[in-house]
Amino acid sequence: MPGWVVHYILHSALIAQLGGMQMRADTLFRQAAEKGSGDLFTTVVMARWLVTQGQEAAARDLINQRITAMPVLETARGNIMAMLQHPVVSHATQGLAQAYGLVALLIDQQLYAHEGADEDHAGDAALEIGTLRGTEQMMLRMALTLDPADSEARLLLSSMLHARKQDRQARAAFDGAPGSDPLLPVYHAEQADLDVVLGHKEQAAQELRDLLRQSPDDRMLWSSLGDALLDQQKWPEALDAYQHAIALTPHRLEGDDWRLLFGQAIAQERQNHWPQARVLLQHALQLAPNEAELLNYLGYSMVEHGENPALAEAYLRRALALAPSDNQIRDSVGWVLMRLGHVAEGLPLLEQSVEQMPQDPAINYHLGVAYWMAGRRLEAVNEWQNAIQFQPDPMDRRKITAALDYAHAWQAHRPMALPADLKPVATPPSSPSQPNGTRH
Template sequence: MTTARPFFSLALAAGFAAVLHLAASPARAEAVPDVDTSLAGNYLAARLASSERDSDAAVTYLRNLMKLDARNDEIVERTFFAMLMDGDIDEAMKLADRMVKADRTHRIARLALSVRAIKKAHYQTARTNLALSVRGPIGDLTATLLAAWTFYGSGNTKGAVELIDRLEGPDWYVPLKELHAGLILDAAGQKKEAGKRLEQAMKIDPGSLRAIDAYARWASRNESIDAALAAYGSFEKQLPNHPIVMAAIRDLKAGKTLPPLVKTAQEGSSEVLYGLGSTVGRQGGEDLALVYLQLAIWLYPEHPFASLTLADLYEQLKQPSKAIEVYESVPDSSPLKRNAEVQLAVNLDAADKYKEARAHLDKMIAADPKDIEAIVALGKIQQSRKMFAECAETYSKAIALIPQPTKGNWALFYFRGICNERSKNWPAAEADLKKALELNPDQPHVLNYLGYSWVDQGVNLDQGVEMIRKAAKLRPDDGPIVDSLGWAYYRLGRYDEAVVQLERAIELMPQDPVINDHLGDAYWKVGRKLEAGFQWAHARDLKPEPDDLTKIVQKIDKGLDAVDQPAPVRKAEETQKGG
């Protein structure tokens, strides 16, 4: 993007002046021109929509602003960016043409125009636009990889690979450079060199499904089906039953070879945008990720992962309705269709449409009673809605489908344990939590949950505290776990130690009402009553659960002694001795 300019034309300034004047002089409201009020109103609405990443609304208000202030370059820029984020690419391209006239090196506008040129197979035009764009670490890699694919599209495979190899940058460039060099060579039929590059990409980033998929496909055609199966098998150990991998393995076992992951410059360029968009989205660059993913889909709508990654990003941004739209667009022929159907139900629930979500999952489970993903999704929905008896029963159905649980199944027992504990079935909950720890002994959440439950009940105190300490050591920046350690000390009557840990927890999660409430109680116990009141007041303002709110208000008014508090827990042998 270009250097930000104040989002204020003279017309906008006049609009705000009119609104302020209107507020100061209500009797003269009729004298204010409607256009000024509309301009200011649309500006404010557009800013609010943009801040909430409501791209549909932002585009609507920004379009109105363009009609009212057609010469304002800043409005054009914001409208362009909002359109890209919303997937309105064709309209955004029209604004990109206009923007590069005002700012010749505008990075995102030049990127968009290069993608349009690639789609039309106008490869020299694409390279010209990429060469004119302002650069940075992401921009350098994007422009270089896209330019390389345009060289491939022009029939210059050697130039494409040399361009990639010349690019210098941080270490995280390397796996992407190797992958795209290998993809270009594979698409060009240069078998030996393609294999070297793709194998190197896989070795550098063994957790990358795209790298493993690309190499395994090459191996199926150039080495052996066994070599391809071995590559997929390495990924299976990390993430079992991935639908793309399972579909590929079925084809290989049927004696089929697999085509290259990418065959055209358009597909390769879409892969560049998808790969960088997914990476940027995981690192906090959601707006840019939306732009990259939307361009990837526009360039190659059949990309198997771009749509699901976009939907996942919408989930991350708490926009379930947008995610639902994307999941509905996944074609029935895609190996990822069933995953999309499960996530569609999850987002229906997030959009407060539980009945629709439940019906959707029930239909899936009826069609395939062994669909463990759909069953687990239903369990998670029930758990989030505090339907604890129901979710325990649902998780039991999922567990029944696993004859020999392994380390990867620990979460099923953990979640069923939570549901059993919350539905007052502690013996079953304890058995589940112990089983989860048996499968994964160093899992911090299980250590924390079981350890704290024991401390809270006054049993296995030494072991329970040690488990919580271990969890906190494994996850020192996890606010809830550090809070558990502090609250365990509180329950043991070790109030000074409780304060130390709860203050750490507050640093990690200052806006959590439970932790603020806990710290208030601990402060009270060590005589810091003024600070206790402050923490309770803060907890009250952070929208705690209704039952907690009632107690917090009582503590603020009358102090901790006005609220029923459980006595400090003691070891069973101490109780028996009357100690």
Template sequence: MCASLLASLPFDPAPAQPRPDIGVAGAFLSSRVAVTHSDFEEMAASHDRLLQTDPDNPGFRELSMQGHLLAGNFERAVERAAEITASGSASNVANLLMQADAFNRSVYDVAIAAIEDGAQTGPLTDPMARAWAELGRGSMSDALAAFDVVIAEREELAPFALYFKALALAFVGDLERAETLLTGEAEGPIGLSRRGVVAHISILSQLGRMDDALQLTDAMFGAAPDQDVAELRAALREGRAIPFETITSARDGMAETYFTLAAALPVERGDWLPLIYARLALALRPDHAEAILFTGQLLERAEQYSLANAVYDRMPADNPQYLAAQLGKANALARSGDVERAIESLRALSRDRPDSVLVHSALGDQLRREEEFEQAEAAYAHALDLLESVEERHWVLLYTRAITLERLGEWERAEPEFRRVLEFVPDEPQVLNYLGYSLIDKGMKLDEALGMIERAVEAEPDSGYIVDSLGWAYYRLGRYDEAVPVMERAVELMPTDPILNDHLGDVYWAVGREREARFQWRRALSFAPHPDLDVDLVRRKIEQGKTPPDAMTDAQ
């Protein structure tokens, strides 16, 4: 289904070539770099400059439009889309923008006229736009007919159309029919997203079926849900109905369509289509919390951190998803290189939300990455103290705290914590690898440690770090011939990692392949720096070689 949707909206991000008589080399170069790096603000600005000298160039106009949309400048993007459609150029993205603009202005006749004139946007967005526009015009019967066309004729799109039909019925007050559609009992199965489940809970509560609503909440979200669901549950237990706010207008319905498509499409580097749909959803419904979070995450993936932060800042402070947005903003700050601001924002958030496990855990993660291990351990300890009971879903928190204790040199405290994690997730390869490698490195419980690493490799055979652990374990155990192919495989998986290249050099030296060893050590230096690489030691090995360690015996 996703592939067909992708195929329905082709667009070529390669900028059109300028005419050779136009002196726009600088702007053209900037535009190419911007497109390649998904720098949407520069993409819009550079193509705007190019259009000043070549105003009829369709490629420049298309990429100016897309840049403005992806950067969040909906109004400017609509202006470009209007120019494109007026020129007679074919552009699915321009058609989408004009469609969204019609809904944004509540001119539903315009949206329907565009469809009838052949301004196609996609196999789902066109019929859904007709349905929502008919609803906006007050004709529920025509809206239902439009939904039913897709349900009857497009099997792969029917679950989407059924979901939107249920939302439309709930919006007009036909809660009983909406509820039966959402269960999948009336017209076919619907794979509800998290947002769809919340809508179903709301509808059940509006029907007075509080027990059913609570049962669905517990079944789908467990005993310790996120804050927004926790608030829903508290209201249900008090007997308060949850207002149905998934859509409150035809415009909201179209926003929901765009957001659902954005979330359904695969997210791949260089593919802007999910972000295009997410931006359209936010243009129509700026308070769409899930769209805010998803758009921010997509912008982070594109390494557009300032744009991501601007989106996260749109989350209202009283929204239950506010905390998630602030954590996303801190993550974007850190990934942009502004680690100090990221840590300070998390500290401020921890003061504002002192009882939040998520906040203290996120602060610990950031401090650990900066090797501030004592402060990280304190943050993790605080997070764990806030828990009434430690359960399997908390294993990552336990694991990161155990890593921090190990890095602090407190192995007596760290080892029991690693083993506690394995009680919850006995086959988790990252935990098996870390504990096994640490035990090998300390010469402790060698048979058990090697078995852990072998299990980790079996689970993730293409992880360079884990394969390296196995090769290094063989090396430390004096099994040099066995270490060679394993370590070579690790470097093949991660050819530019300095630690793995250094390890391969040690293994080669141990089996007498001295020239190859020095080559690998030089490669390790070429990929430096690395926090765990002793550059001076590597240089000494290149000059003097290295005496392999004696094979370890169990120091247990």
């Protein structure tokens, strides 16, 4: 059943209710209940009606189902339940705002159907997508102008802007919310997540800690805190945050829970706890066997730790097949193929990666190593000199400096130990060491 039909019935019911035609309203609410609900507004309206019918338990179940489907709402669970004690729409302006929001929601569904078409396509498809996106944003802003407390319109506007990589505007979309908005905790959590994307790492972590003081049992907040701490390379603290999130999971890990395991694995591996990280990565892979990011990290790490190169190569090739346009995965595959001694096959992938991301120090470093192993010494030194100028992180800077030092010693015919990255992986390391190269 199309979503607009349910909304049409619900709005008819709300109009009848506001007009004092309760029997007509109840009939329409029952019809809507038979059609099901698929968004927050519909859920809250139906739950509110169930409360007026004396079915509080059924109303709570409906809200709980919606929060399960939209875990981001967990922070505001209590506030959403409290909403059921008051009319969802109390005047015509609110109803008009909801109508604009509905149009935007329908446009969003139509855009989802166009997901395969990208903005580079010329002609009618690109024009249609651009027009739909502009209209969707206009509808949402009109809804919020009429009713600043329209929570779903605010969430959809921010989500839409984030999907278009307009993250500053996506964060700003939450700024106009009234202090009485029941979803304020959700907005703050979303702003913290966007701060991570924007590089405001310390601010994001502090915002999440503040929210956790109010909601210490919110697993989504713990997960977001883990992401923020991981981005700051605070491995022990990130691991602790992910473990809190898993401990608060009310069911066996499933579906998107692979991200919690993945975050833990990264934190463990970066602390040189590879056996623990491997178990976590393999568990995550059981939950999400077709996640290119996960396959990439697992295969890369296996090679760097000298484990089962053939299986690692298979994981990496599968990751690239799943995400052929992901430049960082292409770099990882090229780097690992080269590390396994397949220089002729890995080198073109690394050259493509540098073409796409010419100022990424890790990718420039990888290409330099490939050139060195292919006997193209001057090109190798040139790539490393480029890499050192692109502000590498401390780990990469050490590797680039070591490669340049070795190249200078080689040119001067001075004996010097060969850096680990300049020779193919052959046997497992005899003792734990910091992994070579850079993961994405």
